[in-house]
Amino acid sequence: MLIWWFNLSLFEKITLHKLNGVNMATFEDLKTGLETAFDADGAAGIEAVIQINIEDLTNFYVDINDGSLSVVEAEHEDPGLTLTFDSQETMEKVFSGDQQAAMGAFMQGKVKFSGDMGLGQKLGSVFKAPA
Numbered sequence: 001m002l003i004w005w006f007n008l009s010l011f012e013k014i015t016l017h018k019l020n021g022v023n024m025a026t027f028e029d030l031k032t033g034l035e036t037a038f039d040a041d042g043a044a045g046i047e048a049v050i051q052i053n054i055e056d057l058t059n060f061y062v063d064i065n066d067g068s069l070s071v072v073e074a075e076h077e078d079p080g081l082t083l084t085f086d087s088q089e090t091m092e093k094v095f096s097g098d099q100q101a102a103m104g105a106f107m108q109g110k111v112k113f114s115g116d117m118g119l120g121q122k123l124g125s126v127f128k129a130p131a
Contacts, residue, residue: 042125051079
């Protein structure tokens, strides 16, 4: 399942900013975290666009093209997979590696997805938590 494609420790290294009393990462923080976790060897042969939307924070897409990565703050016209999170906190729970918390977020409707879930399953080889 998609929820295991990278780990919260990826985000633990991100500098957080306060917004209305809540810690919020910026798009640049998220982009840097994804670029740091990207494994070009694991992405060899994979071509995919994943749209990630975080309500009240940012929308961006990840373009994986045979070992290369591009992260763009925008809406993609035709992503292979779209994930929409109700908050940054939910996104962190889903990517925490805690399968129960991630499944709970999906079951509670805090995460919505559309598109190719098989694509999500491949992402475990594409993004690795920093050591």
